[in-house]
Amino acid sequence: MSASVKSPPFDPADPLGLDDLLEPEDLAVRDTVRTWAADRVLPYVADWYEKGELPGVRELARELGALGALGMSLDGYGCAGASAVQYGLACLELEAADSGIRSLVSVQGSLAMYAVHRFGSEEQKQRWLPRMASGEVIGCFGLTEPDIGSDPGSMRTHAKKDGTDWVLNGRKMWITNGSVAGVAVVWARTDDGIRGFVVPAGSAGFSAPEIKHKWSLRASVTSELVLDDVRLPADAVLPGATGLKGPLSCLSHARYGIVWGAMGAARSCFEAAVDYAKSREQFGRPIGGFQLTQAKLADMAVELHKGILLAHHLGRRMEAGRLRPEQVSFGKLNNVREAIDICRTARTVLGANGISLEYPVMRHATNLESVLTYEGTVEMHQLVLGKALTGLDAFR
Incomplete structure (x- = not known):
């Protein structure tokens, strides 16, 4: 490398420079969904979570439809035809707000709409997909x-x-x-x-x-x-x-969104931990200045951005038509598991405040317990990978 070439400054929010892998259109999709979530979800979600409800879900669905987030990676019938990476970025931003919002979008687009789009008759597609893409029908x-x-x-x-x-x-x-x-x-x-x-x-x-x-x-x-x-x-x-190939192919498509989404929940908790560590003082200085806290933050950052890099890699493979179900299992197993660890570590940084809904940490941690189980438990994805690695089927 020429001595005259200067490295860009280190960005704590993007320590690996992963934004360099994204096209302007990718960044525009990410920022649009992030802005919507910041306006329409984040101010209210702690109250929704505490009450155990999602009020105005039909209105939210129509707004998400207007963003092009429903059936986002599908072509035609009112769908956005976005790339796999753009869909993944949307899932990340939605789950950074709350796993429930990402689940709404994922089930709508990657399960119900995907099933009709891939396996339905033309009449079924014409009847349902445009209204589902707009959010008129959930x-x-x-x-x-x-x-x-x-x-x-x-x-x-x-x-x-x-x-x-x-x-x-x-x-x-x-x-x-x-x-x-x-x-x-x-x-x-x-x-x-x-x-x-x-x-x-x-x-x-x-x-x-x-x-x-x-x-x-x-x-x-x-x-x-x-x-x-x-x-x-x-x-x-x-x-x-x-046969089972139909529903399992739908699940594989939805699991891909989880690979990205789990990193959104992890990012939210990581950011909360960093902010808290820089402002919370004990023994006369911010706890972020202590070695043990910095070790936690460093480990969290490593796993978070490795997970995002893995999601990006799988997205590009999907766009090239080269993504295999075993690779989706690899991503879902790793990223959800690591996201839970990041959330739990963030809780320790926040101490007792980590269990308060004033912070997002415990909400994300409990949500991820469901994400860990649905659309393939840890054990099922381990066995998928085990069979792929050995050629031996341990399911039965």
Whole structure:
């Protein structure tokens, strides 16, 4: 390197210079979503979390639709057609506000809309996707059941042919957006294998009671789906998906957003810890001046920005059509696990104040306990990677 070339100054907010990897359009998307979250979520989310509610969710969905954040990486039908990295940056900024807001967007776009976009008929796409992209219609995704989580192939929800109609019976559990959704993508066992169905929320026999008494994702709508002889026409089935490959491909797409989103929660806690360490005084000086506190902050920064770099790498692979499900498992396993550690360490820096909702730390830490489990537990992603590394299937 020429001696005349001067290195840029060190940026504590971007210690690896990762912004250099982003195009102007990427930065514009990131900054737009960050500004929206700062205005529409951050001033209120602690109160929402304390009350265990997400008021005005339909209005928020329409605003997110106006931003182009719903079905963001999908093409056509009113969707933004953004790049994978741009979608990831949006997830990071949304989860830096709250995991519940990112979950709203992720379930809408990467699960419900993605299923219709990839596996639906043209009629289904035309009917649902433009209204879902605008936020006029909220969607949900019914796969997990009360007794069936990591083993979706054992689902009990079933669909039977009755003439040209389908009749669905069963229950789905832990469904984000369920009780505010206008449409549900429900996976059910049929005589021909597992199939996906587009179920309008107003269908007779369909209900979505909200789940209460949660201590995580409290600023999010979580519901049960009950299907009691729900009769659907023949064209309600997603024609392009038979078997578990359909829902699992949707989950892989959504997990990619989590790889980014978890780093948003971690960043929020890290920033809170740095600010607190610089202002909180003990023994006559700021605690940020003590070696043990600086060691914590350094370790947190290393894992945070390694996680963002990993997310960026996976995003570029997705854009190139080279991203494998095992690599998504790699990212989800690492980034959520490290994000939880960052949040817990941040709590120790804040001491007793770390449990107060005046700071974001405990809220993010409890939210991430759900993120760690949903869309693939730690154990499932470990086994995915174990099989990929050894060629030996340890699932059964």
